[in-house]
Amino acid sequence: MGYDTPAALYKMVPVEEALEKVLSEVRSTKASFQCGISQCVGHVLDQDVVAPAAIPDKALSIMDGFAVQAGDDTKEFAVVGENRAGNVDDDLVVSKGGCCYITTGSPLPRGSDAVVMIEDTKTSTAADGKRVMEVLGDAVKNMAVGHNVRQIGSDMALGEVVLGKGKLLESADIGILASLGFQSVAVVSKPLAAFMSTGDEVVDVGTGREASRKGRHQIYDANRPVLLSCAQPYCSEVMDLGITGDDQARLELSFQKAVDNNVDVLVTSGGVSMGDSDLIKPILEQKGKVHFGKVMMKPGKPLTFATVEGREKGRKLLVFGLPGNPVSSFVTFNLVVVPALRKLAGWTNPRLRRMGVRTADKIAMDPKRPEYHRVTLSLPPLDPFSYGCKDEDNGNKCSEPLVLVAHSTGFQRSSRLLSLRSANGLVEVPQGSGHIPAGATVSCLLIKGGDFF
């Protein structure tokens, strides 16, 4: 092929060192931009959001009923008017013996300081045609000032920092922004990432009428579709550079395309091991700096990371050469590429969350490498609204806290995509001989929707 196989020269680095190296190469986050609130979920806020007004900005009723003066011992109140949400009479005044019909969310009229629920009243029309409200029992007489009232600023105070710089925006945050009248906010731009698959045996599955038929010695590309979908939440755009085969010229062309398009991150899969058609490492050595080419992990040993000069001077392109085996590319993507994308997108804590979980099955250890054993994490089901423990009434102490239980996804070979089926955790199995028994507490990295822990 014209290349020696230099991969053998690479020292095997521990995963932590590899991850540190990757994160240290992400020197700054992307520039920020003003983002419309309906598009900003999943972005990191690049400003403090300070409430420009109190919410509510006037005292509002929490109930449908009558605004009154708390403590008023009148039995039959004169109804002096009506305040409906969105239809308010600013001239109304409530004094002792008077009340105002009010709906939930309406401002209290001057003079009133509490609201009696409609259920605690009875209304009628007096002989002179005026409306009268009778209080049932002592509901108003015994009422404290502010009863059934949302006071000014009690939900959000004027000047309060309601969302801090660095917050990853979620759907509920959009409600906070909208209620304060923000149409847009400054957020960190997400990175642009490009993906390509190598391998002469790899063909695209195609779509619709263009579905390709693979030849006798070919396989469908499983890596690119998986990685493109995994990257989407962290990227402004994901660029599909297709399949390059094991062809030097096509590989170089795709690399150039990534540089020309100013991508922040290029992810390749396959072609990083020891074969004479594994061209990724030699190309990266020519084009930039390879920081590591072998990592002490299973799966994913030949994981390669390099930085390459970008189109603009001083701009670096991060290149991840992931191993071709589908499980290896998925695991290494999660372990090192996801944190890099998150850091570029402004996450303050870009690493995968790690937590202690309990093994449901025994897990074999590998004598040569620490292993990332794919598991499905679950909690025992609980009845709705249950709390504490059943024995509490009998003086027994509540014992163990609930712990996530890790169920192995079975045979862990790096070609077996079924070992990723329903996996939401990677148990960190130390290098060693024998097994970790069932019931052991082990550290586990959360993948997929695990960010909320």
Ligand SMILES: Nc1nc2c(c(=O)[nH]1)N[C@H]1C(S)=C(S)[C@@H](COP(=O)(O)OP(=O)(O)OC[C@H]3O[C@@H](n4cnc5c(N)ncnc54)[C@H](O)[C@@H]3O)O[C@H]1N2
């Ligand atoms: N002599 C050695 N050989 C290998 C070593 C080693 O240390 N010494 N490491 C092994 C390990 S571990 C891995 S992982 C693989 C990774 O090799 P490559 O990154 O070069 O990947 P390929 O050889 O191109 O492919 C490996 C395997 O995966 C299939 N593949 C590739 N791309 C795709 C794709 N897009 N979709 C689905 N499947 C794909 C490919 O057909 C191969 O079966 O190297 C070991 N070898």
Ligand code: MOO
């Ligand atoms: O790293 Mo390879 O992924 O062990 O199969």
